[in-house]
Amino acid sequence: MNVVFLIVMMNSFRHLAPLIEEGIKRKHSIECWHDYSVRRDGSKGYLFPDIEKAPFREPHNPGIKSIAFHTKTEMAKAIISHPNGTFFVSQYPIEFFLSPQHVNEFKNTWCTVMHVHDSFLELKRINPEDLQPGIKKLFFPYTAHYANLGLQYFDKFLPFGKKYFSEPETKLFPIGCPILDPKLLQLSKAAIRKKYNIPEGKNILLYLPFTFNFDAAKGHRQSIAWQAAFAGIHIKRKALKKFNSNTFKIDPFYKRISKRLSYFKTIFTDTQACKWFINTWNEPAVINTIRTFCNRNNLHLVVKPRIKFDFSEEVYRKADLVVDDDESQYFPSKLQELFCICDLSIGYFTTAVLESVYCDVPHINLHYPDTLSYNPHRKFWYSAQQGSLFSFKGAVWDMHIPNFIKEFPKKEIAHYNMAPDKRYTYMQTYTGLEQPSTAEKFFSILEQEAIS
Numbered sequence: 001m002n003v004v005f006l007i008v009m010m011n012s013f014r015h016l017a018p019l020i021e022e023g024i025k026r027k028h029s030i031e032c033w034h035d036y037s038v039r040r041d042g043s044k045g046y047l048f049p050d051i052e053k054a055p056f057r058e059p060h061n062p063g064i065k066s067i068a069f070h071t072k073t074e075m076a077k078a079i080i081s082h083p084n085g086t087f088f089v090s091q092y093p094i095e096f097f098l099s100p101q102h103v104n105e106f107k108n109t110w111c112t113v114m115h116v117h118d119s120f121l122e123l124k125r126i127n128p129e130d131l132q133p134g135i136k137k138l139f140f141p142y143t144a145h146y147a148n149l150g151l152q153y154f155d156k157f158l159p160f161g162k163k164y165f166s167e168p169e170t171k172l173f174p175i176g177c178p179i180l181d182p183k184l185l186q187l188s189k190a191a192i193r194k195k196y197n198i199p200e201g202k203n204i205l206l207y208l209p210f211t212f213n214f215d216a217a218k219g220h221r222q223s224i225a226w227q228a229a230f231a232g233i234h235i236k237r238k239a240l241k242k243f244n245s246n247t248f249k250i251d252p253f254y255k256r257i258s259k260r261l262s263y264f265k266t267i268f269t270d271t272q273a274c275k276w277f278i279n280t281w282n283e284p285a286v287i288n289t290i291r292t293f294c295n296r297n298n299l300h301l302v303v304k305p306r307i308k309f310d311f312s313e314e315v316y317r318k319a320d321l322v323v324d325d326d327e328s329q330y331f332p333s334k335l336q337e338l339f340c341i342c343d344l345s346i347g348y349f350t351t352a353v354l355e356s357v358y359c360d361v362p363h364i365n366l367h368y369p370d371t372l373s374y375n376p377h378r379k380f381w382y383s384a385q386q387g388s389l390f391s392f393k394g395a396v397w398d399m400h401i402p403n404f405i406k407e408f409p410k411k412e413i414a415h416y417n418m419a420p421d422k423r424y425t426y427m428q429t430y431t432g433l434e435q436p437s438t439a440e441k442f443f444s445i446l447e448q449e450a451i452s
Contacts, residue, residue, distance in 0.1 A: 001450050002029040004082065006075075006090040006097070009038060009047040010328055013055055015091055015115050017331035018181040020056050022439035024063040032056065035075060036068045046307055046326050055331045072097075080105040087446055091115040093126065093164075094137065100130040109136045109449065112170075113178055113442075116351045117381040120150040120161065124377075128160040137170040138449070140442060142177045145429045153380055175441040176432020180358040184336055185434070192337045196321060202300040203413075206338050206361075207290055207319070208347035209303060209311035210283050210368075223372050225270035228263035229277040230368070230401075234284050234312040235259075272369060281402050284314035286366065290346065291318045292409040299413065302342065304335055344416055349382050349390055354431050357395050357423055362416045364408075365390040367400045389430055394422025 003023050005016050013020075023030045034049040051057055051066045069075035076098050079088065086108040088094075094103055094110040112119065119141075141147035147165075154161035163169055198204060212231040214224060236250050251259070267273040276282065294301045303319040305311050307326055316322060325334045332340075335352060339345065339359040346364045347353065356363040367384055384391045384398045391398035395418060399408070427433055436444075 001447065002031070002083070002086045003446065004031045004033055004086055004088050006088065006092075007032050007034045007049045007054070008090070008092070009035075009044065010049050010053065011047055011330070012049065012091060013330035014333060015113055015178045016089065017055050018178055018183070018437070018439045019089065019113070019442050020064070021331070022437075022443050024056070024061055026443055027063060028443070029065075030056075030063055031065045031067060033075060033078070034066065034068045035072070036070045037072050037075075044308070046328075050328075053328050076102055080107075082108060084108060085450070087111055087449075089113060091119070092122065094135060095126045095130065096122075100132060103130075103132045103135060106135055109138060111138045111140065111446070114139070114141045114146070116354075117150070117153075120153050120158075120165075121377060121381070123154075123158055123161045123164065126164075131160075131164070133169075138445070139165055139170045139172050140175045140178075140445075141172060142174065143428070143430060143432055144174045147172055147174060153377075156380065157377060173441075173445050174432070175445070176438035177354055177358075177430075178438050178442070179336075180355060180431055181331075181439065182434050182437050184332055184340060184355075184359060187332060187337065187340050189341050192341050195337070196302070196323065196341075198300055198302075198321075198341065202298065204302055204338075204342040205290065205294055205297075205299045206342040206345040207287070207301065207303045207315075208345065208350050208352060209305050209309070209315055210286075210348050210366075211306065211309040211350075212311060213309060220375075221266075222270055222272065225266045225273035226276060226369055226372065229267045229273040229282065231283045231312050232263045233260050233267075234282060234314060235310045236313045237316075238310055279402070281405060283312040285405050286401065287312070287315050287318045289405050289408050293411065293413075294320075296409065297413045299343070302338060304338055344413060349384075351389070353389060353396055357392075357418075357426050358431055358434075360418055360423065362418045363396045364404070364416065365396060365398045366404055367398050387429075392422060392426050394419035395426045 005020055020030060032054065034051050038048060039045060040048045051068060054066060056064050057066050069078065079097060080102050084107050088108060089111045091113055093112050094106060098106065150165065151162050210231050212227055212235065214227060236256055238249055238251050267277050291301060300320045302321045302323065303315055304323045304325065323334055323338065336355060339355050339361055342361055345356045345361050346366060348366045348368060353363045365384065386393065390396060397416060432438060
């Protein structure tokens with residue numbers, strides 16, 4: 001059986017690596033097609049899909065063939081001319097790679113692997129009038145519940161999406177979350193602790209900083225004002241988002257002053273932002289709260305930022321360890337290594353909650369104001385209702401930031417113990433269970449489809 005994996009950026013391996021490894025293990029013909037048309041020097045240059053940095057490559061993996069395509073046209077031609085009987089696997093629908101006329105020439109099977117709710121949101125990029133009938137498509141959502149949420153989303157916002165992701169247009173096979181592999185639960189905790197120089201006798205709290213993102217909020221005044229009050233005025237460093245770059249630099253003094261003046265102007269034109277500013281409900285207050293909690297509970301405070309987001313300077317000062325990450329390491333990623341050794345994680349509506357619960361780590365979701373859910377699409381997916389991805393008592397605790405700042409320093413870590421029954425139910429609902437693995441289920445389905 002021939003299976004082609006499309007590597008759009010290096011972080012494609014975040015979702016596809018466990019599947020690739022299983023395909024190699026089963027001795028199928030595996031190809032990874034790397035899209036070299038993306039810019040090395042752009043804002044996502046650090047994610048350039050360099051074959052030399054891939055977790056699977058020759059000669060260490062003789063069962064795999066890696067090919068670079070330097071233009072999207074070159075890749076598109078290869079897709080439609082490939083021999084029949086091939087399964088093409090991507091995080092994205094076929095329409096993201098082929099024009100309508102080229103889609104009509106596709107004679108193989110297209111497999112879309114879910115990558116959180118973006119798989120449903122991104123369908124907005126497809127023009128319904130361009131859809132071609134008769135394409136054999138398979139969609140692999142995490143769970144039946146997650147797939148149903150997607151269909152509810154389509155009912156509300158994108159009616160054509162429900163048809164696109166339903167039979168007979170597309171076959172659905174819930175298989176679990178590909179980034180979560182039983183291999184994670186077998187990693188050597190001692191080796192990981194040694195790698196990150198974690199002191200003996202210290203348990204770990206993992207903090208995922210607020211993802212400060214002015215660009216995404218353009219046109220949403222309240223969101224920009226709140227972000228400025230919560231994080232913007234406290235940022236000195238800027239992420240370097242270039243190919244082969246893995247660092248932050250401190251902006252020159254004049255540039256920081258200019259930004260702060262701009263942020264203050266924005267804050268004082270918004271009532272809510274003013275309130276947060278006056279009450280010092282900000283990221284420095286959050287990290288100080290976490291620092292107090294860690295001191296009380298003898299915890300090592302580890303911070304794992306994402307290189308594409310700047311974060312508050314106070315986080316650097318209060319953390320015991322900041323793990324920089326250019327996102328070139330996958331299977332396991334640095335984040336997954338940290339989840340394997342930590343005892344509690346904290347973040348802001350981050351889908352890393354899935355990895356946290358899978359690794360049996362209780363998670364606290366820091367609930368920011370609804371103004372950040374500035375469009376109904378985002379609001380649909382970032383719900384904190386009890387039973388949702390971000391609020392599942394016994395596994396995931398949702399706390400509004402002002403309450404967190406006030407209450408968290410007084411807590412004992414035992415207050416956030418994971419309840420095994422809640423973890424099981426959460427995984428049934430959102431991630432899929434550990435056994436059989438997602439990769440095993442995926443290839444069992446492909447093998448069945450190949451002979452049907």
